[in-house]
Amino acid sequence: MQGFKKNKRPVALVTGFSSGIGLAYTKYLAKNNWELELIAQNPEKAKKAFESLSYPHSRYHLCDLSKPEDLDNVVKVIKEPNLIVANAGITKYGAAGSINKQEKRDLFYLLCNGVIDLIEEFIPSMINQGEGRIIIVSSIGAITPMPKSSIYASAKSAIYSYGQSLAKELSNKNISVTVSLPGYVRTDAHARAGLDHLKSKVPNWMWVNAEQVVKETERASIKKKSEIIPGIVYKLVRPFLKLSLANLIWNGMTKRKSKK
Numbered sequence: 510m511q512g513f514k515k516n517k518r519p520v521a522l523v524t525g526f527s528s529g530i531g532l533a534y535t536k537y538l539a540k541n542n543w544e545l546e547l548i549a550q551n552p553e554k555a556k557k558a559f560e561s562l563s564y565p566h567s568r569y570h571l572c573d574l575s576k577p578e579d580l581d582n583v584v585k586v587i588k589e590p591n592l593i594v595a596n597a598g599i600t601k602y603g604a605a606g607s608i609n610k611q612e613k614r615d616l617f618y619l620l621c622n623g624v625i626d627l628i629e630e631f632i633p634s635m636i637n638q639g640e641g642r643i644i645i646v647s648s649i650g651a652i653t654p655m656p657k658s659s660i661y662a663s664a665k666s667a668i669y670s671y672g673q674s675l676a677k678e679l680s681n682k683n684i685s686v687t688v689s690l691p692g693y694v695r696t697d698a699h700a701r702a703g704l705d706h707l708k709s710k711v712p713n714w715m716w717v718n719a720e721q722v723v724k725e726t727e728r729a730s731i732k733k734k735s736e737i738i739p740g741i742v743y744k745l746v747r748p749f750l751k752l753s754l755a756n757l758i759w760n761g762m763t764k765r766k767s768k769k
């Protein structure tokens with residue numbers, strides 16, 4: 510709620526609210542009395558997550574955010590948000606050349622072009638109101654190579670770059686843009702991508718929980734920081750991620766199992 514005009518419950522839009530980081534963010538915002546506009550795709554999962562909130566100032570919309578026409582429809586019925594948490598996403602792995610064109614387009618739209626479309630839909634109203642906050646959940650994969658997840662990493666990298674430019678562009682309009690770059694977070698994402706083996710392969714100390722991601726990301730956004738890497742381990746390794754030895758070790762610890 511911090512930073513917004515008093516006497517009115519500010520509106521937050523959270524994409525991918527039905528599990529993981531999005532659900533943790535939604536719970537945090539509900540605790541802090543925001544009015545919530547929520548988006549997810551799977552009807553049963555969304556209903557269950559929504560009911561678990563039992564929070565009156567909220568409603569949810571079903572939308573496949575990997576499809577431009579679905580996104581165009583959903584933004585028409587959403588209240589103009591004061592805060593956008595662009596979080597929805599999936600992890601996708603597969604060797605170069607093994608993912609079909611439609612899957613690549615859908616993935617890139619979900620993680621990058623669609624996030625831009627969503628945010629740009631509401632920038633004019635934030636400018637009119639003279640305030641706003643935008644949070645983009647990217648990934649540490651935006652700044653380090655991810656063999657067998659090149660489409661995912663490149664989309665996360667593109668949206669990171671977009672967020673950094675937007676942060677500068679909107680800074681004199683009292684609108685903050687914060688890109689969060691989480692490393693390994695304990696959510697459903699890896700099982701959903703068929704990467705269950707990472708739970709045992711990636712050492713315990715490399716995992717961050719969703720609540721920690723929310724706490725650090727929210728703090729960075731309120732402080733108008735343009736990026737945040739949640740978790741002390743990732744903050745420490747960041748300067749070394751581009752070095753080849755560090756990369757070799759990193760890729761060994763996080764190796765995707767071979768898939769054509």
Ligand SMILES: NC(=O)c1ccc[n+]([C@@H]2O[C@H](COP(=O)([O-])OP(=O)(O)OC[C@H]3O[C@@H](n4cnc5c(N)ncnc54)[C@H](OP(=O)(O)O)[C@@H]3O)[C@@H](O)[C@H]2O)c1
Pocket residue numbers: 524525526527528529530531548549550551552554555572573574575596597598599600619646647648649690691692693694695696697698699701
């Ligand atoms: N977990 C990690 O290690 C990690 C690390 C770095 C970055 N991230 C990023 O964090 C974000 C959240 O992921 P998570 O780890 O919290 O995973 P998660 O638990 O699987 O949650 C993903 C959320 O996104 C929604 N979603 C996925 N595809 C969608 C689509 N096409 N249309 C609408 N909603 C969609 C899901 O809803 P449905 O189930 O209805 O599809 C779900 O609510 C993602 O952008 C991910 O890339 C995660």
